Amino acid sequence: MNKEEEALLKEVVGNEDVKKADSYNIRKNGKLEDRKVNPNINIVTKEDKSGIDVYVKEDTLFGTVNIPVIITESGLTDVVYNDFYIGKNANVIIVAGCGITNNGHWDARHDGIHRFFLEEGAKVKYIERHCGLGVGSGKRILNPVTEIHMKASSYMVMDTTQIKGVDDTIRTTKAELEENATLVVTEKILTSKDQVAKTSFMVELKGENASTHVTSRSVATENSYQEFVSNVVGNTKCYAHVECDAIIKENGQVKAIPEIFAKNIDANLIHEAAIGKIAGDQLNKLMSLGLSEKEAEEVIIEGFLK
């Protein structure tokens, strides 16, 4: 791996050394680059299609799994199916994501289809980061799909970040939650130029006292376009809070389509959406602390996406 590839890899895993994790699977240009497993966390290559199965044994405590993907070949389309089986009462942090450096004229594309199966009492923190680099005219395209199946009393936090350079994204997240399961999703997206990002959340609260909290923070600048679709169904006594906050700049456009469907008298579902430019009083306050208008804007956006 050359220096540029290493830098891209580091960006995907959040400026950490990818190999510090208990277990990892590094995929480069559609092929396995490196892998490490341990007695509690096993990673197996799929035989029927491209991708891996990750098995976390029950009662595993504080396990860490890094599964970054990098693409540096222009014109490559990489579709990968990764399944995660999280044993009863296991507790793991999983860092995934894709970095694309496209210096060529052809589109480079990664579609990661991730399925999570959480057994009773399992706890997962799933961090997904996407970034696009390179100076080529070819697009950097990412279409992540996440499917989450949560058994009773399981808990999952999903943090997704797409901060720069991705031209086209359709992100789909589907989840079904059994009793007392909790899903917390935080999504942060910044688009610029002519980029398009569409995200869709479909969460079904099937079991009693299941709950979800979805927060989407997005910034659409220049001529970019973002779409946020959420669809939460409450079948029983449950709780959901969906929050979509967006800042628009220049000709940026954001469309939010909320849908909440209570199928039971005890379902308590809330959706909040706010889209607008940076508030003038926020700029004024920071300028009164000595920041220029441009610096103030940067601080507000950085905080908003923190």
Add this chain to the structure above:
Amino acid sequence: MLELKEICFARNNKKILNHINLTLENDKFYVITGPNGSGKSTLAKIIMGLEKPDSGKIYLNGEDITEKGIDERAKLGIGFAFQQPVQFKGITVYDLLKLATSKKELKKQEACDILSKVGLCAMEYVDREVNKSLSGGELKRIEIATVMARKPYLAIFDEPEAGIDLWSFQNLTEVFKDISMHSNGTTLVISHQERILNIADEIILINQGEIEDHGEKARLFDQIVNPKKCCKGGNPCE
């Protein structure tokens, strides 16, 4: 020293400030008071550059700052605490204090020291976001702390009592007492509150966009707080 000369400001054909002339001297604590809608806050905003006067000039230590922007005035040493503290998603109290002090590295302890001065139990607050999870009183104190952190040459506080409960305000009065005793710069507070008026060196009474009176607290305080009593004798005038 800040000088306002012939400041006029009108909106929708209504004169809000009418030929205001005012000089604020160094190291004094001024309170501007007057009825609602008399132009007090507009005057404060004009000094900070949040509003531009239709005519007139503003001088800070002899330099004409009329055309200068908010950030330029901030760099020249003017600080402003907003009547409605601004909230930010994702920006913590610590972030805001770091920006206020213009320090690349602000030690947590330094941030805590600043918060303690406005009566906040510091460690509980430094990492909290400046958003609606904080109460009106807490936001107000943080707003005041951001101004104090800058150690401005001229600190302006626009109705610090607005939007907070009486209990919080009583505690806040102590903060202003401390500012009046220890500040090395000029302080200008817009206020209706007797307790704030009482710690002023000078009071400026604004009515219908004009300065109706300006003078030492000793002369104006009773006249404003107990308008029905004669200033000299203390017996009811009626």
